Structure formats: structure tokens, C-alpha cells
Amino acid sequence: MRRFGQVTGAVWWRATHTFLTNPQFLLPSIMFPLFFFTAFAGGLSSLGDVPGFDFPSGYTAFQFCFVLLQASAFGGVFTGFGIASDFENGFARRLMLGAPNRTAILVGYLLTALTRAAIVLCVVTIVALLGGMAFDGGPLDVFGMLALAVIVSLAATLFAAGVALRARTIQAGPAMQMPVFLALFLAPVYVPLDLLSGWVQTVARFNPVTPLMEATRAFVSGGDADIALAAPVAAGLVLLFAAWALRGLRRAEAAGG
Amino acid sequence: MTSDDNGIEVGGLVRDFKKGPRAVDGIDLSVAPGEIYGFLGPNGAGKSTTVLMLTTLLPPTDGTARVAGHDIRREGARVRAAIGVALQEAALDPLLTGREHMRLQTALQGVPRRERAARGDELLTRMGLADAAGRRVGGYSGGMKRRLDLALALVHRPRVLFLDEPTTGLDPSSRSELWREVARLAREDGVTVFLTTQYLEEADVLADRVGIIEAGRLVAEGAPETLKAQIGRPALEVVPRDALQRDALAEVLERFGSAAAAPPHAAAVRLSRGNDALADVVRALDAAGIAIADFQLHAPSLDDVFLAKTGKQLVSGEEPDEQAPADRVTEPVAS
Known part of the structure; x- marks a missing residue:
């Protein structure tokens, strides 16, 4: 167990150190969510006046919830890019050779994604609050909101890691990014689910991201989050993609790293 | 073999790939503790695949192997704890400094926290990288990267060291430095070294024993001097003053033994x-009216051993370049 922790810590340290000391990685991770937040919350704010838009904390808070989950998910996708790059340039073999239990490498990458997400979310939250966003929830709601962000980050990282461990090339980037992008944007991004119509509403209704986003919005507004739906969906996504990533790791091991 | 052994025992090791020929085809070999074993062969012969299997990076299709007393299939973690590995392409992060690499590697290998910095600095100094320790590796030369890779392979004081073509792409000076360090590790620290190379000189200088691999099979094995002695006979290479007399020259030489590989403008014979x-050769050439521009007597080399064992010549002795040619095997001029 001690060696497991040492390997996990080493993988986490290296990826986080690289992330924090290289502006080419750090800045886009922060700028993209801020851009989305500014563009959506600012440019589309009149959507909050549409009849039937009943989110009590206002449109800025409504969009903040999307950006929160989007930043969490994309932190995972970018971590997947890093895994694929490590395999492509051979660095992963160094990690494989140093790890008694190679699952520790995967856990290290997961911690990296969570750290990245935490840094980005801090910045986005501070900017949102400075920009006048209303947060009507209590301390428990803050915890619930952060827990959902962590779960989305974990699920996205595990999904992207599974792709990266199978493809072992950065050329698999679109295969990591596109499904996450589609899942996020086919949820109720701009307006509540009830205001969507046609096939978009049908897809959004069955999209597993939708209950997570609605629960996040409920936490921010201090409303009643549908935990009975969001919790099993969140757990299911993490378990499903954990199995996907672990099988990917076994495949990478069988292929020689 | 006990778990305290530093040796390598391989039996019938096989590796198949789905879309390709059998990369390793039933290799048996044994490396004694503290020995430097040179694994010699051209690109694509199966050297690197063998190393990947012995270092637990690639599962074998069949066969058995024990490294440092541990089974590579069932005791992968113990094997990894006992070995140091520097693979063909130095696995370095261009965005980390040399010292940061040492920090990462010491943590990965479980070196106690209080010893990590000192161990890293010690190895960086030993490899001549102390001055560059704070620089990002992306700015290192090829030789510096190789030395750093070797330093990283040593952080946990491995009992067995695998070096996969460690000097490919290095200039002669860097090669010599690396050879000295590898030799020191084996002679002074008792580390067993399994070294793959496509450079005959490297195997000749460094290895206590050499295994020659061709198309996934071990075709010869033994001490370099023993292998050369098996070939036994020296080769005489003669350059005629008149290039048009090359064929006539070759005819005369063949009276004294079997033809040997030679450059296009010369002929060579392995003197029986x-x-x-x-003296008889010189007299025969004189009698045939063939003027000689140059002649050289070659003692048997590993190149001759390779030629004798595989029917091919392993090009050697040229300046290695960063991108090694895909095919270093050439058919002999004459056989």
C-alpha cells in the first residue's frame, strides 16, 4: 500500500508540476471556462427573461453550473491527452517500470485531473462571485455542488483514460473530447429542460449529464436537488468508466506500454 | 537460482505479434551475476522485444524467464524492483529538469524520502550532469539524455541493469564515457548488465559474453574471443592497382581459401x-602480373562471427546517427 501511494504521488506530482509551471497548459485550462462563462452568462443573459425560465438565482448562476461541470469534465479530457502523450513518447514505460501495481499510475492521473479541476474551479468561482453571481444554497449545498463536480471530473478522466490507454497516441484526442463535448452540450445548457423542444429535449431527457446538471443547479439555488436520481447516475458513470479505464490499462500492459 | 541471485535465466522465450512474423522465436540464454552480456543483432532481430519481455513490459507468448531470481510472469513487481532499465528511446519529459527527473524516479522507485535528494545529486554528479541538473531536459544533447537515462535507471541500486542500444545516436566521445560507466557498474558494483547493441565494437569492448540474435533466434553465444577463435582464420583484403584486374585478383586469392566480404574495388580471402x-599469396599475385595498391590482414572480428553465423554482414564502425538506418544488414560481397 505504501508503494502504491508513492507511485500515485509521483505521477500526480509530475503532471501537476508540469501543469502549473507551463503557461501553455495552465492558461487554456482557465481561459476556456472563463470564456464560456463570460460568453454564455453575459451574451445570453436575456434568456433569463424568457417565460417559463424559473431558475431563482438568475441566469449567471444558471450558466455557472454548466461551466462548473464543463471545466470538471474537460480537466479529465486534458488529463487523457496527457496519458496518451506519455504512451506515445515512451514516458509511460518509465512509469510502468517503476510501479509494482500499475493501477497506482491510473490513480495518480485521476488525482491530477482533480487537482486541475480544483484550480480551474476556484478561479471560475471567484470570477463568477466577483461578477455578481448569486449563490443561494447553504454549506451543505456547496458540498453537494463540489461533490458533483468531483464525480464528473472522475468520470470524464476515467473515460478519457480508457480511450488513451487503448489508443496510446495523442491522435485519439478527438475520441476523448468529442463524446464529452456532445454529452455536455446535449444537456440543458442554455435553458431548463422544460424549455427545450423536439429531439434536443428527447436527447437531453435521457442524457445522464442532465440529472447531474439539474442537481448542481438545485444546490446553487438552494432548491431540492433530485439526489435519488443524480447519485445513482453519478455512481454508475464512475463505475462504468472505472471498469473501462482498468481494462484499458490491462490492454496497455499487454501491448508493452 | 535463489531470489538473491543477480542473474538472468531464459528458456524457450517466444513472442508473437498479431500482424507480423514471430519476433522472438524460442530464445534460451543464461547470464551470470555480475556479467556483462552483449545481445547483438541488426534492427528488427528481436533484441528490444526480448528486453521488453525480460523487464516485464511485454508478456511473453511462451517460455519462461527468471530475472534476479524472480519469474517475469508471476513476480513482475519483484522483477521490476530488482532491475534498472534504460530503453532504446530515452523516456524523458522535455519539460522537467534533470533534477526533477531524479525526484520523480526516486519517488517512483520507493527510495526513502530523506535519501532522495542526495541520491539524485550523487548520480547526476557521477554522470557529469551536475551543472545541467537545473535545466530542462528538452535542451539536453543526445549524450546528456542517455546519461540521465542511465542515472535514472540506477536510483534504486538495481541488481540487474538492462540497456537497450544505449549508445545509438551518440558521438564517439559520449559512447566511450558511457562504456566506462557501464564497465564500472559491473566490475565495482557487481551489477549484471544485459546490453543490446547493433555495434560490434560495443559488444567487443564491453561484453564478457555475446549472444547473436537473428530473426528472433539466438544463432551464437559465447565470449567474444571464443567466438572469434571459432572463426579462426584471418582474412586478407587486397586492392589491385588496376581496378580492371579485380576479377583476376579474386581468382588468384581463391586458391588460398574461401572468398570473404570486401569492398567493391577489392577482393578478400579467408586464408585457410x-x-x-x-608469402605464397604475394608470389602468386606477382606471377599473375597483378600489381597491388594496398593489402590488409584482418584478424577475425565479431563481424566475421556474425557473417559466419548468419550469412549476413552487420554494418559496423560507421558514425552512428540519430536515426539509425532501418536496415543495417547487408549481403556480403562474396560468400
Whole structure:
């Protein structure tokens, strides 16, 4: 167990150190969510006046919830890019050779994604609050909101890691990014689910991201989050993609790293 | 073999790939503790695949192997704890400094926290990288990267060291430095070294024993001097003053032994009577009216061993470049 922790810590340290000391990685991770937040919350704010838009904390808070989950998910996708790059340039073999239990490498990458997400979310939250966003929830709601962000980050990282461990090339980037992008944007991004119509509403209704986003919005507004739906969906996504990533790791091991 | 052994025992090791020929085809070999074993062969012969299997990076299709007393299939973690590995392409992060690499590697290998910095600095100094320790590796030369890779392979004081073509792409000076360090590790620290190379000189200089691999099979094995002695006879290479007399020259030489590989403008013979035939060769050439521009007597080399064992010549002795040619095997001029 001690060696497991040492390997996990080493993988986490290296990826986080690289992330924090290289502006080419750090800045886009922060700028993209801020851009989305500014563009959506600012440019589309009149959507909050549409009849039937009943989110009590206002449109800025409504969009903040999307950006929160989007930043969490994309932190995972970018971590997947890093895994694929490590395999492509051979660095992963160094990690494989140093790890008694190679699952520790995967856990290290997961911690990296969570750290990245935490840094980005801090910045986005501070900017949102400075920009006048209303947060009507209590301390428990803050915890619930952060827990959902962590779960989305974990699920996205595990999904992207599974792709990266199978493809072992950065050329698999679109295969990591596109499904996450589609899942996020086919949820109720701009307006509540009830205001969507046609096939978009049908897809959004069955999209597993939708209950997570609605629960996040409920936490921010201090409303009643549908935990009975969001919790099993969140757990299911993490378990499903954990199995996907672990099988990917076994495949990478069988292929020689 | 006990778990305290530093040796390597391989039996019938096989590796198949789905879309390709059998990369390793039933290799048996044994490396004694503290020995430097040179694994010699051209690109694509199966050297690197063998190393990947012995270092637990690639599962074998069949066969058995024990490294440092541990089974590579069932005791992968113990094997990894006992070995140090520097693979063909130095696995370095261009965005980390040399010292940061040491920090990462010491943590990965479980070196106690209080010893990590000192161990890293010690190895960086030993490899001549102390001055560059704070620089990002992306700015290192090829030789510096190789030395750093070797330093990283040593952080946990491995009992067995695998070096996969460690000097490919290095200039002669860097090669010599690396050879000295590898030799020191084996002689002074008792580390067993399994070294793959496509450079005959490297195997000749460094290895206590050499295994020659061709198309996934071990075709010869032994001490370099023993292998050369098996070939036994020296080769005489003669350059005629008149290039048009090359064929006539070759005819005369063949009276004294079997033809050997030679450059296009020359002819060569492996003297069946050894050096005793030299005077007779000169007299025969004189009698045939063939003027000689140059002639050289070559003692048997590993190149000759390779030629004798595989029927091919392993090009060697040229300046290695960063991108090694895909095919270093050439058919002999004459056989």
C-alpha cells in the first residue's frame, strides 16, 4: 500500500508540476471556462427573461453550473491527452517500470485531473462571485455542488483514460473530447429542460449529464436537488468508466506500454 | 537460482505479434551475476522485444524467464524492483529538469524520502550532469539524455541493469564515457548488465559474453574471443592497382581459401592456412602480373562471427546517427 501511494504521488506530482509551471497548459485550462462563462452568462443573459425560465438565482448562476461541470469534465479530457502523450513518447514505460501495481499510475492521473479541476474551479468561482453571481444554497449545498463536480471530473478522466490507454497516441484526442463535448452540450445548457423542444429535449431527457446538471443547479439555488436520481447516475458513470479505464490499462500492459 | 541471485535465466522465450512474423522465436540464454552480456543483432532481430519481455513490459507468448531470481510472469513487481532499465528511446519529459527527473524516479522507485535528494545529486554528479541538473531536459544533447537515462535507471541500486542500444545516436566521445560507466557498474558494483547493441565494437569492448540474435533466434553465444577463435582464420583484403584486374585478383586469392566480404574495388580471402600463406599469396599475385595498391590482414572480428553465423554482414564502425538506418544488414560481397 505504501508503494502504491508513492507511485500515485509521483505521477500526480509530475503532471501537476508540469501543469502549473507551463503557461501553455495552465492558461487554456482557465481561459476556456472563463470564456464560456463570460460568453454564455453575459451574451445570453436575456434568456433569463424568457417565460417559463424559473431558475431563482438568475441566469449567471444558471450558466455557472454548466461551466462548473464543463471545466470538471474537460480537466479529465486534458488529463487523457496527457496519458496518451506519455504512451506515445515512451514516458509511460518509465512509469510502468517503476510501479509494482500499475493501477497506482491510473490513480495518480485521476488525482491530477482533480487537482486541475480544483484550480480551474476556484478561479471560475471567484470570477463568477466577483461578477455578481448569486449563490443561494447553504454549506451543505456547496458540498453537494463540489461533490458533483468531483464525480464528473472522475468520470470524464476515467473515460478519457480508457480511450488513451487503448489508443496510446495523442491522435485519439478527438475520441476523448468529442463524446464529452456532445454529452455536455446535449444537456440543458442554455435553458431548463422544460424549455427545450423536439429531439434536443428527447436527447437531453435521457442524457445522464442532465440529472447531474439539474442537481448542481438545485444546490446553487438552494432548491431540492433530485439526489435519488443524480447519485445513482453519478455512481454508475464512475463505475462504468472505472471498469473501462482498468481494462484499458490491462490492454496497455499487454501491448508493452 | 535463489531470489538473491543477480542473474538472468531464459528458456524457450517466444513472442508473437498479431500482424507480423514471430519476433522472438524460442530464445534460451543464461547470464551470470555480475556479467556483462552483449545481445547483438541488426534492427528488427528481436533484441528490444526480448528486453521488453525480460523487464516485464511485454508478456511473453511462451517460455519462461527468471530475472534476479524472480519469474517475469508471476513476480513482475519483484522483477521490476530488482532491475534498472534504460530503453532504446530515452523516456524523458522535455519539460522537467534533470533534477526533477531524479525526484520523480526516486519517488517512483520507493527510495526513502530523506535519501532522495542526495541520491539524485550523487548520480547526476557521477554522470557529469551536475551543472545541467537545473535545466530542462528538452535542451539536453543526445549524450546528456542517455546519461540521465542511465542515472535514472540506477536510483534504486538495481541488481540487474538492462540497456537497450544505449549508445545509438551518440558521438564517439559520449559512447566511450558511457562504456566506462557501464564497465564500472559491473566490475565495482557487481551489477549484471544485459546490453543490446547493433555495434560490434560495443559488444567487443564491453561484453564478457555475446549472444547473436537473428530473426528472433539466438544463432551464437559465447565470449567474444571464443567466438572469434571459432572463426579462426584471418582474412586478407587486397586492392589491385588496376581496378580492371579485380576479377583476376579474386581468382588468384581463391586458391588460398574461401572468398570473404570486401569492398567493391577489392577482393578478400579467408586464408585457410592462416598467416603462413601470406608469402605464397604475394608470389602468386606477382606471377599473375597483378600489381597491388594496398593489402590488409584482418584478424577475425565479431563481424566475421556474425557473417559466419548468419550469412549476413552487420554494418559496423560507421558514425552512428540519430536515426539509425532501418536496415543495417547487408549481403556480403562474396560468400
